[in-house]
Amino acid sequence: MAASDTAKKTVSLEVFRYRPDQEDEPTFQTYEVPYKEDWVVLDALNYVKDTLDGTLSYRWSCRMGVCGSCGMMVNGEPKLTCSAFLRDYYPNPIRIEPLTYFPVIRDLIINMDDFMNKLTDVQAWLQPKEEKPVSEGEYLQTPAELAHYKQYTMCINCMLCYSACPVYGRHPSFMGPAAIALAQRYNLDSRDGAADQRAEVIFTHDGIWGCTFVGDCSRVCPKHVDPAGAIQQAKVTATQDWYKSLLMPKQK
């Protein structure tokens, strides 16, 4: 397509607006922006902010799909707007809303305090089986041991999975996909020895047993983390642990 051809084309953005200090109810505002083959939805929002309406607020930073800031609902689907291309929606209008199931602070900005607290609750950090001084060098870990948990390290905390999770929508106390996947990331790490402590938090009704395996978390994950798989895997472990505790009560 020639550049002059695309220059005249435009696309409509229907953008969720809400400023709690000025409006009681959210509204939608429509902006007409230039259509470019290589533009992502975030580029279109930046065009609005820079040239049409400086009052529109949203989060963004890296524009390369790794910082996790710019998650929004795009035509009803949770997406990283830096990775959602206009060409996949054109010529239809694009509706942009804040991620669902989260309280809205303003416009497209959600409140994610809940997730930040859950990350601490699940103890998403390495707790070595045996402490080893730095002077003795690294813990050995084979490529196969690394591969065992690597997928779950790829979570960018973008919150798309929470927005896709109907269980989280109904029960905000549910730990949710990313927090459980990150707990599993450490449980499966050959260097870690704190799975039992995390079990007290995640092998619970608000943890893995709350998940009804809809699987949408894995479908929308932009980094292919597969949180649903992590939860299923944890359920198997929890069940095995339970049987073991019945059969061999002293072996804890």
Next chain:
Amino acid sequence: MELLSHDILIVGGGGAGLRAAIAIGEENPKLSVGVISKVYPMRSHTVSAEGGAAAVIQPNDSLENHIYDTVSGADWLADQDAVEAFVKEAPEEMIRLEHWGCPWSREPDGSVAVRPFGGMKIERTWFASDKTGFHMLHALFQNSLRYENVTRYDEWFATRLLTHDGRCQGVAALELRTGQIRAVAGKGTILCTGGAGKIFPFTTNAAIKTGDGMALAYRAGVPIKDMEFVQYHPTGLPGTGILITEASRGEGGILLNKDGKRYLQDYDLGQPLDVSDANHPRKLTMELGPRDRLSQAFELERQKGGTLQGEYGDYVHLDISHMGQKKIDKKLPFVRELCKNYAGIDPVSELIPVRPVIHYVMGGVDTDIQAATSLPGLYAAGECACVSINGANRLGSNSLTELLVFGRRAAQAAVRFHGETGDIATSEIMAQGEAEQTRIRERFFKPSGGKETISGIRAELQSAMEDGAGIYRTDESLRTACNKVRELQERFERIELADHSLTFNTELTTAIELENMLDVAESLVHSALARTESRGSHQRTDFPDRDDESFLKHSLAYRTEGGDPRIEYKDVVITSLPPGDRVYGSK
């Protein structure tokens, strides 16, 4: 106004800031730490670093090798005492990060793997696939959650340093959710706010990289050091500036001009080996030369007519296809993902269009080897600081390690200072916080009657910086840039915000960022104008030679009220390596 108070404040929650916070947790868990960051820590730009982090680990390597590579890579402008401390502490910091869970890529025996990088004599770049910064940041962030003495102020934007009695006693910060300015007191304050790549149009840097900490220090009278040294990374995607990591060349990728020729051989970087040769890629040669030399070679090739032309300007090709899908997916999966998403090509079978893009600011807040600035109580670490280990050109994979080594050093120095210094002057600090609240409201919310826009001034600034202070510079180009920056600073006074909301007003934060960018740009162009020599990334076509006699010195830019910055100089610390020639591509 309520005064918030901690023993030590950290401004910025990226790699350096989190390393500092953890160090204080380890040193003395009784000290309370406040981490003030304009974004959630895991959004910080450390997350975008790809290739790796340098530390000596191979038995055939040595600290002396790493020191030499760093000093010669820096074109002898690095302080050698700082480089020695950095290189010596680097391996233990990397191992510590391994103990905190960083998923380093491994050798079959389970030990940590390393890869070659530009300007490095021996493989010493630790990596976690090609998302090293991402994994380091998340390992640090998640590990920091365990420290109960660390209080995070996520999405608080520091707008001013609060100083009294000749020392820094805290910061004023804008709480984005409420629009309130709060005074936050601390006996020690550590700036870890990252670089300033957004003052240029094409950059690998994230939107948040607006030089905030540099501007805070500059306005508080602290000099900004060596700002004329700005690194172009030779391989960014045209248009977006998205980084295609140097690891792609470390793993064997080659650069081709429009005729498919490996043009680097024409620019004193040695002779190419065939990609099938067992010795390819040869270290310190061709594609594994340092970034400044590769970016300059691109510009010279462009002038010769050897580059290709596209919608976003001139470009060349990076070819990694000979590695094959298996190796690319194992070693460079993110490169493949980025190319598919943002360049519409698959590097397994297609050439990647690349051009030099602004990547890193070597200069920054002037600190000593303990990360202390000239203002008592104020410290700086990471890209916002200039220690200096990077001199006139940083070697790829030194900066991630720098975050760790100097983040920790800054924390230790701040803890010592905390134990020695007097109490906070509470009422003065609060009064300054209130004055800052008033300044922000009056400056940005009162009608100015002006028609200037944030995006307009920002775009003009970016293009002035590229035109005037790009890969090659002259007296004329820099004077034009100096005048333009001054003009834009004046016009900035007449911007008018449409948004007067107190709730998460991103137009306000963007305006404050632009104010910071203008100050940082001012220090950069004036430092560049004053340095009448060529060294590393600072190339003056009117002064093409390195001039050790006059300029084996760091430049220090001091802000003056209403005028041009005052440029002073201080000697580079030389311990064991007298200035010599930088030799790449030798037989």
